[in-house]
Amino acid sequence: MTQLNTYRGGPNERGHFGIYGGRFVAETLMPLILDVEKAYAAAKDDPEFIKDFRYHMTYYVGRPSALYYAKRLSEELGGAKIYFKREELNHTGAHKINNCIGQILLARRMGKTRIIAETGAGQHGVATATVCALFNLPCTIYMGEVDIERQKPNVFRMRLLGAEVKPVTSGSRTLKDAMNEALRDWVSNVSDTYYLIGTAAGPHPYPMMVRDFQAIIGEETRAQMLEAEGRLPDSLVACIGGGSNAIGLFYPFLDEPSVALIGVEAAGLGLETATKHAASMAGGAPGVLHGNRTYLLQDADGQILEGHSISAGLDYPGVGPEHAWLHDLGRVRYESATDDEALDAFKLCARTEGILPALEPSHALAYIIRAAGALPKDHLMVLGLSGRGDKDIFTVADALGTRI
Amino acid sequence: MSTEGRIPRRFAALKAEGRAALVTFLTAGDPDAATSLALLRGLPAAGADLIEIGMPFTDPMADGPAIQAASLRALAAGMSLAGTLELVRGFRAGDDATPVILMGYYNPIYRYGVARFLTDAKAAGVDGLIVVDLPPEEDEELCLPALAAGISFIRLATPTTDDARLPAVLRHTSGFVYYVSITGITGTGAASDQAISEAVTRLRRHTDLPVAVGFGITSPERAAAVAKVADAAVVGSAIVSRLAKGLNAEGKATAGLIEDVHHFVRALAAGVRGARG
Ligand SMILES: Cc1ncc(COP(=O)(O)O)c(C=O)c1O
Numbered sequence: 001m002t003q004l005n006t007y008r009g010g011p012n013e014r015g016h017f018g019i020y021g022g023r024f025v026a027e028t029l030m031p032l033i034l035d036v037e038k039a040y041a042a043a044k045d046d047p048e049f050i051k052d053f054r055y056h057m058t059y060y061v062g063r064p065s066a067l068y069y070a071k072r073l074s075e076e077l078g079g080a081k082i083y084f085k086r087e088e089l090n091h092t093g094a095h096k097i098n099n100c101i102g103q104i105l106l107a108r109r110m111g112k113t114r115i116i117a118e119t120g121a122g123q124h125g126v127a128t129a130t131v132c133a134l135f136n137l138p139c140t141i142y143m144g145e146v147d148i149e150r151q152k153p154n155v156f157r158m159r160l161l162g163a164e165v166k167p168v169t170s171g172s173r174t175l176k177d178a179m180n181e182a183l184r185d186w187v188s189n190v191s192d193t194y195y196l197i198g199t200a201a202g203p204h205p206y207p208m209m210v211r212d213f214q215a216i217i218g219e220e221t222r223a224q225m226l227e228a229e230g231r232l233p234d235s236l237v238a239c240i241g242g243g244s245n246a247i248g249l250f251y252p253f254l255d256e257p258s259v260a261l262i263g264v265e266a267a268g269l270g271l272e273t274a275t276k277h278a279a280s281m282a283g284g285a286p287g288v289l290h291g292n293r294t295y296l297l298q299d300a301d302g303q304i305l306e307g308h309s310i311s312a313g314l315d316y317p318g319v320g321p322e323h324a325w326l327h328d329l330g331r332v333r334y335e336s337a338t339d340d341e342a343l344d345a346f347k348l349c350a351r352t353e354g355i356l357p358a359l360e361p362s363h364a365l366a367y368i369i370r371a372a373g374a375l376p377k378d379h380l381m382v383l384g385l386s387g388r389g390d391k392d393i394f395t396v397a398d399a400l401g402t403r404i
Numbered sequence: 405m406s407t408e409g410r411i412p413r414r415f416a417a418l419k420a421e422g423r424a425a426l427v428t429f430l431t432a433g434d435p436d437a438a439t440s441l442a443l444l445r446g447l448p449a450a451g452a453d454l455i456e457i458g459m460p461f462t463d464p465m466a467d468g469p470a471i472q473a474a475s476l477r478a479l480a481a482g483m484s485l486a487g488t489l490e491l492v493r494g495f496r497a498g499d500d501a502t503p504v505i506l507m508g509y510y511n512p513i514y515r516y517g518v519a520r521f522l523t524d525a526k527a528a529g530v531d532g533l534i535v536v537d538l539p540p541e542e543d544e545e546l547c548l549p550a551l552a553a554g555i556s557f558i559r560l561a562t563p564t565t566d567d568a569r570l571p572a573v574l575r576h577t578s579g580f581v582y583y584v585s586i587t588g589i590t591g592t593g594a595a596s597d598q599a600i601s602e603a604v605t606r607l608r609r610h611t612d613l614p615v616a617v618g619f620g621i622t623s624p625e626r627a628a629a630v631a632k633v634a635d636a637a638v639v640g641s642a643i644v645s646r647l648a649k650g651l652n653a654e655g656k657a658t659a660g661l662i663e664d665v666h667h668f669v670r671a672l673a674a675g676v677r678g679a680r681g
Contacts, residue, residue: 014541024510024537026466028562028587031569170472171462183465188588190564288511288537289463301484302515304462 002329007254010322015204015292018328020321023203025291028187033291036194037205039110044212049105056101057216060134061091063098065217067224067382072352080375082368083233084355084385085221085249094358094387095217095245096127096198102213104131107194114189115139117196118182120147120175120241121313121360122154123387124198129163139163142181144174147312154391172306175316179290199242200320203291207320214248221382222252229380235260238384239364240281240334241313243320245386250332260333263323264364266309267336278307278315279336281327289317294324310339310395311359313387337366343399345369346389356389359396410503410531411556411579414453415614415635424631426451426676427616428669429507429640431458431474432491433483434647439657440478443647443665444495448502450666451673454636455495456534459488459508466536468591470641473648477655485512485521489528496529505532505558505579510546518546522553532556532579540572547576560584561607563599570610580614580636581607591641594620601633624675631679639672 010017015037023033043049057063066086074082087095107115115132117139119125125141132139141158145167148155158165171177179202186195200210218236225233236253238246240263253259268277277283280295287296289304297305297317307315326332337345345365349357357365364383372381389396397404418425428447433440447455460478464471492504506525513521513535525533533550540547540559547557556579564587565573574581583603585595595603600617607615617630618638630637646668650661 023539023541025539026536026562027539027560027573028466028564028584030539030541031564031566170469171476176463180463180465184468184589187466188592190587285515288509288514290465291537293514296511298511298515300515301486302461302512303479304511 004329007326007329007331008251010325011204011208015208017321017325019286020293020324021204021207022293023291024288024293025203026187028190029183032186032190033203035110040106040205040209043106043109049109052105053102057098061097061101062089063216064220064224065089067221067228069228070353073349076348076352077369077372079377080372080379080381081377082372083225083380083382085217085382087217087245087384087386088355088357088388092127092130093390094123094127095214095248096124097130098216098248099198099210099213099244100127100131100196102209103196104135107196108135110194112192112194113137114193115196116142116182116185116193117198118142118175118178119198120178120316121311122147122151122158122391123313125158125163125165126154126161128196128198129158129161132163133161140185141165142168142178142185144168144172144178146173147175150312150395151391152394174306175312176304183290198244200244200247200322201242201290201292201294201318207292207322210244211247211251211322214244215251217245217248217384218250218252221249225380225382232256232259233380233382234258235262235379235381236384237262237264237364237368237381239314239360239386240265240319240323241316241360242318243323245384247320247322249384254331261331262367263332263334264367265334265336266307266311266314266363267338268308268310270338271336275305276308277336278309278317280317280319281324281334282336284317286324292321294318294321295327310342310399311363311392313358313360314363335367337363341366343396346396357385358387358389359392361386409556410501411454414503415580418453423680424634424676425453425616425636426627426673427454427456427618427636427638428452428643429456429458429638430643430647431460431471431478432488433460433478433481434474434644435477435651435655435657436481437483437487437491439662441491441494442662444491445498446662446666447669448499450669451677452502452669454503454505456505456507456638456640457488457492459485459506459512461509461512464509466589468589468641470591470645470648474644485516489524492528492530503531504529505534506530507534508536510535510537513546518549522550522555526553526555530555532558534558534560534582536560540575543576551576551578558582563587563603567606574611577613580616581611582638583607583615583617583634584619585617586619588619590619594622594626597629600630604633624671627672628675628679631676637676643668
């Protein structure tokens, strides 16, 4: 592992995390991205902006989210003491809302009057539609046709909230194509539109900005664990789609060498299948897509491959650039879990804790199920429980061969 | 202006003739490698002065439906970056004068390896590159190495590129400047004659390079209107759409496809050549 004085120093002023990150966008968008960067730099140090963000976190999102000791699960696994950081209790049911509040406040400061976003599982789409309703801004959500089919409840929710959901029929009709389509919309509507990216990826400053808004997860976890146990946790485990909930949980701990950080990618039908997984670090290579350099699932010719995962929120063929950097540095360990392991974790969590986790964090839980038993009883382990599983019950029923 | 290299030579010759250039775009390997080579070979005779060849990519973020579909057709038929360079070699075997510019996205080049790509592209007879997702902020990636290898790096300037930013955009641009006349993706909308004329005038205040204008040129009349004020008119989606009309239900080329595309290019060329007459 490469030793740095600080792992919290990224990105540099050009948006680079080591060789990753950057601003790989068409010239039409470049001035807009520079505007977002400038506006965010001013906002993040403005006490008014911070106050507004905190206000909405407390009274609208319902923060802080609980840090809950999962006693029965811990006993069942017979090792580490497992805590859940319960982002699934947030308004709209996932961590995505933290970022959406931050960005919508920024968009308003910038005088933007129209919001666009991409969504995979629909959680980010729902969170975006929610804040757009709250602030009375029109919003268009791009969603792949395939995902619309798998996440019907969220599509209906977005429409109830007043959003226009535009089905994306190009390419593989999933999250990466939704992001392409959102970028095409932005290129065509530069003057009034703000692109509210849903994960810690995309061109600079998005990976940094989304991380900063999500870092509230780790900041609370730190304080809550100190209060509960009088010390820092020993390990943190979170699932990796684009990587926003994971970087939000990890970031405040990056410079705590005693805290092990584990990101869990989606191994789909297995890493050995080459194209039936979504583990871009375990099975991909560095490349450039959607404005940043990062690990990507791609073929030898640099064509992007479609990821596969049972969870629509993880089957993105890339990952945020800060994770790519932390991976190469060795500061965060990246593991993976298959569809089947995630399903088993989903069922176990429901049965032992009375909580239906989303399929995304079920992957992180699957890693914990593999690892916890071998750890001592005083090992404090935190699961980033990024979202609730209500949206996934149709998918789970399908996978279990049950009709509902 | 230097007259070394095919691009400057071509623009110098056209200037002497007193007319603008017609720049045509086709995606490499669309709908298959053999048809694509035949299409490219016939372009100069049909009146194309410079040739842009799209490097197919799965995720063409700045392209509209016509060029997206062309990219996917080419990939489905097995085209790759190596195959694209092979096409350029095939074209060069019969034409050593017409400038060839490769246009596309960075990832396939990055994956191929920048140094190896530049060596192979130069050897194949490539004169210039347009890489949509490499703004001046990322010049060390490919722009500077390309210039060092003797390949022009042609930058896009857009309506959002204001006067403060233009010098940065133009700094390492060579060959010509490509003005994207709309804020939008390829094949969707068109700018007014007045807006184009003002933009060309603005660019000329900042550079001596030839100014090409593209996006939204769909007919010989539109090509003529642009050729009145700019040094080149670029036509892409309209040609690609014309090609698509010649495909059967399975996406295969029908008998008249090649001739029909060349026929359309001849009409565009007539428009460009008559523009200032
Ligand atoms: C509940 C939940 N967790 C995790 C993710 C993955 O995103 P990220 O890796 O950005 O946290 C999603 C995405 O939709 C999600 O809905």
